[in-house]
Amino acid sequence: VAVPTQREARAMAKPPVRKLAKDLGVDLATVTASGPDGVVTREDVQAAVATSSEEVALAT
Amino acid sequence: MSRLPCKDDRVPKDSYDVVVLGAGSGGYACALRAAELGLSVALIEKDRLGGTCLHVGCIPTKALLHAAEVADAARESEQFGVRATLEGIDMAGVNGYKDAVVGRLFKGLTGLVKGRGIEVVEGAGRLTSPTTVDVAGTTYTGRHVVLATGSYPRSLPGLEVDGERVLTSEQALRLDSVPASVVVLGGGVIGCEFASVWRSFGAEVTIVEALPHLVPLEDEASSKALERAFRKRGIAFRTDTRFESVKVGDDAVQVTVAGGDTIEADLLLVAVGRGPVTDKLGYAEQGVAMERGFVTTDERCRTSVPEVYAVGDIVPGLQLAHRGFAQGIFVAEDIAGLAPRPVEEVTIPRVTYCEPEVASVGLTEAQAREQYGEEIETLTYDLAGNGKSQILRTAGFVKLVRRTEGPVVGVHMVGARVGELVGEAQLVVGWEAHPDDVAPLVHAHPTQNEALGEAHLALAGKPLHAHS
């Protein structure tokens, strides 16, 4: 099950961004990509973190 | 792993998926990758598989440069407590070594090409239609034709190369003795590499360069550092200086530069650039768009004629073997329908293998400023702070250029052996890493690549062995 998502992830972002997402606990598959050819950018990952922490803030 | 069509169902001898004209870096890489992807390939070469790079370019020059390094090591051995004496250079021995290296790699390449079932056609080809190349009366038809005829050493108007006293790089590679003195016309990569070799072999060398700096395509900091190092090595150079004329005597040349100064030497090397080999090959006649002799293409290596691609030195841009490889591979994959991503010129690493080496990838500071205005930051880490560089007794630096708060867009390095650091630098630039991404990956101590690590640490605001 893990293998296909990994392959997806690989296509979706450059290695340092993937690593960043992993470190921040962001699932790349859930991030809206803004880069060319559907590539997830660093900004996309950071936006995803901001959104999720806002959601957390709203929920509490 | 390979998917070669088996011998029996191979397409007729004169009809192929791809016909590649020229078996240099660009052409053979394209042929290898195409064959690997199951395409039938004819590879036409009038001289030897491997082209300029293998026979009269990258490989033989780097062999000379290594012999030069060995000579320098012996000459400077006392500095390290080693008692060795440099008695001289045996050019027959140097050439034997160089030719053995070329021969071995040539054998390897020949085996590789054969092993992948590529049809190698010996002879000079000519484009006779968008899908045909003629070689000595035989027509080779391809669904696609890839032009890869490479480049030749240029001269200046009125400057005649005689192959005796006035040489191109090709002839300079075949000298059977070390000249006592040389004038090198052109301070680009090839000129600086030969100047470096000859100086290490004991010659008096003067470089004449019309532009304001040596290796003028590099970041200005790199040019200046190289000039400093060359000055220390006793390599004379006159930048901002135009060549005017040369008088060839029986055993010397007299070079006159703008202003009237003259320089005498045994030899004159003409290293003023390389022109495309595209003349009289039928390209223009078949409607392939050209510009000053070069074949123009889009970023997908497509010429103005739909069936015809072009790769390598005949396409305007960096004249480097690995750019040829990359373009060749790209075209093969494109033809095979893999929809590859175009080769980004800016992520192609560049190395000048003189002593000290100059290496870079990405934008120079000036280019970055042009592109991003004031939104850039630079950081220079001096190799004086790098243990391994101190051990090698080399001077130089690692300079990073980044977009403010953004990725590293350029890496520039000068110093002995820094050419090997460009592999790491190209991942950083190619993957658009931020200094913060590199910072947690602490580098091996004591290496020169540690200097790259320190530079990224410092740029991320966490200098370790650097003054903040």
Add this chain to the structure above:
Amino acid sequence: MSRLPCKDDRVPKDSYDVVVLGAGSGGYACALRAAELGLSVALIEKDRLGGTCLHVGCIPTKALLHAAEVADAARESEQFGVRATLEGIDMAGVNGYKDAVVGRLFKGLTGLVKGRGIEVVEGAGRLTSPTTVDVAGTTYTGRHVVLATGSYPRSLPGLEVDGERVLTSEQALRLDSVPASVVVLGGGVIGCEFASVWRSFGAEVTIVEALPHLVPLEDEASSKALERAFRKRGIAFRTDTRFESVKVGDDAVQVTVAGGDTIEADLLLVAVGRGPVTDKLGYAEQGVAMERGFVTTDERCRTSVPEVYAVGDIVPGLQLAHRGFAQGIFVAEDIAGLAPRPVEEVTIPRVTYCEPEVASVGLTEAQAREQYGEEIETLTYDLAGNGKSQILRTAGFVKLVRRTEGPVVGVHMVGARVGELVGEAQLVVGWEAHPDDVAPLVHAHPTQNEALGEAHLALAGKPLHAHS
């Protein structure tokens, strides 16, 4: 950029944010980073700033190894057409060179530590409470204490180091002549490096190693390649062989190994590992948990006592200077409240700087198999196909270990100068890149880092200069 507290509002002399005990790689890196982050720091050192690495470790050994390289270059110069003669090794000259390198880096480090406003305390410290270290009667109090007292060369039970004929690495660094013959006890990193130096300097060398391979922590392929290369260089070794005893004579040692064989030599180097310097320093007394003399910590370098951290060689794991740096930086940032990410041991690069070099990062094939079962793939690219390695006349390989369809988890390399390639390799492993990520970034030709590129191309299913 630095945020040093200005002199006037500095905390009282005996109370600090951080008290660091030991100024080796781990300790001084921690102090530098802490000061940079605005913390007040006392750095206690009984000997010299820089510790093992700078004075009797990494730096002096690598200087010897470079002198060895210069000697080899002279000895083998004829192969490259250079007529040079190696007359001998002038150990006074070698030591002068080595000491000059150390001296220069020591000066740089001293300046750096001073420049950041760190209070350097000279003397031997002892932990007297979770927040205090005593030095010759003065108590230094820290909100946090960082233990970084490093390691010392171990011996075997019954094997007495006399500093004359039976030496540790520390004494071996101070020899004033080249021994005619040496037995090296221990085929790990330090043993192999000294063996390599002495062989290059002309000695007969025999390594005795109890485990089945030289550099036994490396991938087995690397060990085997090193063994092959050492054999060719005439370095004898007996693996799977236990040391039994040594008889020290007036001008020789006689080493007896299990089974009864004896080996005679001028000297015996004991390089069987390094033990932690933790004895009688108050650690155990203050309740710091220990294991076989090492201070145990969690992945955040915290000991069992909340205020006390430990970094470097006293913490079980890789005994490497840059691991010390990384841990020191980590602890400083942790104390400063930056919530840094723990140092991942597996992304720390490892280099053995003998000739040929051995370099690696990540998992060995065996470790990967243990972790992922059959879900791994490996690829070995032979340096015979790499132009630059042919030019250097070196043999070796680049071996990649990846998870099937997944990232590269290990890179292993053997060959002259491959230590410099580990910078790129560590980005690949550290950023968990897939071969497909590396493949489009075509490497500079002709470099050795090209071999890394070719290996990734091949593993991505697109071999260029490799048989598929």
